[in-house]
Amino acid sequence: MAKVTRTPLISGNWKMHHNHFEAISTVQKLAYLLNKDDYEVVDVSVHPPFTDLRSVQTVLEADEIPIALGAQHCHWEEKGAFTGEISPAFLAKLNVTYVITGHSERRELFGETDEMVNTKAKAILKWGMTPIICCGETLDEREAGGTDDKVAGQVRAALAGLKPEQVAGLVIAYEPIWAIGTGRTASAEDAQAVCALVRATVAEVAGAEAAASVRIQYGGSVKPSNAVELMAQPDIDGALVGGASLVADDFAGIVQYHAAG
Ligand code: PGA
Numbered sequence: 001m002a003k004v005t006r007t008p009l010i011s012g013n014w015k016m017h018h019n020h021f022e023a024i025s026t027v028q029k030l031a032y033l034l035n036k037d038d039y040e041v042v043d044v045s046v047h048p049p050f051t052d053l054r055s056v057q058t059v060l061e062a063d064e065i066p067i068a069l070g071a072q073h074c075h076w077e078e079k080g081a082f083t084g085e086i087s088p089a090f091l092a093k094l095n096v097t098y099v100i101t102g103h104s105e106r107r108e109l110f111g112e113t114d115e116m117v118n119t120k121a122k123a124i125l126k127w128g129m130t131p132i133i134c135c136g137e138t139l140d141e142r143e144a145g146g147t148d149d150k151v152a153g154q155v156r157a158a159l160a161g162l163k164p165e166q167v168a169g170l171v172i173a174y175e176p177i178w179a180i181g182t183g184r185t186a187s188a189e190d191a192q193a194v195c196a197l198v199r200a201t202v203a204e205v206a207g208a209e210a211a212a213s214v215r216i217q218y219g220g221s222v223k224p225s226n227a228v229e230l231m232a233q234p235d236i237d238g239a240l241v242g243g244a245s246l247v248a249d250d251f252a253g254i255v256q257y258h259a260a261g
Contacts, residue, residue, distance in 0.1 A: 006215050008231065009043040009171055009238035010255050011070060011132060012245025013100060013219075016049060023052035024059055029248035031065040034255060041258050043238075045070040045098045046245070050086055057094050068097035070132070073106060076116070076123035088120075092127040099124045100240075102134045102158060104177045114157035121158055125166055132171040132217070132240065133158045135198070139178035147176075148197055155201045167206035168213040172198055173240040179220025181243060185230075191218045192233035199235050224253030228260045 018026060027046060034044065047070035048056050057069050075085035091099060101124065102117035121131040135154035137147045151174065159167055174194050176186050186194070195216045203211035218230050219240030230236055244250040 006213065006237045007043050008041070008258075009045065009098075009215055009217060010251075011045040011047060011098065011100075011171075011173075011217065011238065011240050012251050013047045013070075013072060013103070013240055013242050014049065014052075014246060015072070015105070015242060017246050018048060018052060020048075020052040020055040023048045023056050026246070026248050027056055027059050027065070027067070028063075030067065030252060031059075031063060033248055033252035034067075037259065038255050039066045042255055043068065044255055047072050047098070047100060053091070053094050053096065057096075061095070069095060070098040070100065071096050072100050072103065074099055074101075074120065074124065076119045088123045088127040088129065092129055096129055098130045098132050098171065100132045100134060100173075102154070104134060104136055104175060104180060107134075108177075114154060117154075117158050118160050121170075122161065125162070130169060130171060132173050134173045134175050134219070134240070136175040136177050136180075136220070142176065142178065147194060151194055151197060152201045155198055156205055159202070159205050162206070164206040164210040167202060167210040171215045171217060171238070172202070173217040173219050174198055175219035175240060177220075181221070183221050185221040185223075185226050186218070188226075188229045188233055191230055192235055195233065195235035222254060224250055224257075227254045227257040231257045 045068040071091050074088045078089045101120040106112040124131040135151050137150040141150050199211050215237040217238040217240045218236050222239040222241045223244045
């Protein structure tokens, strides 16, 4: 089988931070800090809150900034009586490229189930966008030796019913819940081991070719100081960054891991 080169994807998940003015200024600062050498080797996405999407889209397109627009969530239906929800069709219309599904905060705080994560992944694909499917274990699960079962189970459930060629284009983010927003990062070896397990699970469900193409991100307290080591791991193809993505300098520092040393 031909060797597949996976372009790393560094994604900034802003969560419920930055109003649309702050979003515009953050993206403009980021565009100033990143350059052609970065965009040649790394794909970059930002995932602002829904109310910022149109503003950020306008800045990215008007200034021809090669940062992909991302969303943090969507509903799976195109339209209907779902007060407060956002249709994947609306996101596609804003030229959104990536949509996160199954983030642990949505699973834990808003009741997103494995089945919903799967249904959302299908809807995101149907509208021509790429899902970033999140998985990861709690501290209790990790300490009880349950990391592999939890993560493999979430990956199998999320991919159910997808065709191998759809799986090949996906992004899966491994985010140990105990490392999110805590300043604690999985060691590069531990993160690599679980990302390798994610790839093996993809191979089992969708075949070796899809597993070789799927991009696997690590997330959980990624910062400029640990990005180089994490990104050097063979099965880590990017990062899903929360806190450090809110500050343009920090996020640019992570994207520029490739130029370090
Ligand atoms: P963090 O968040 O980088 O602040 O740990 C990561 C995430 O939740 O995607």
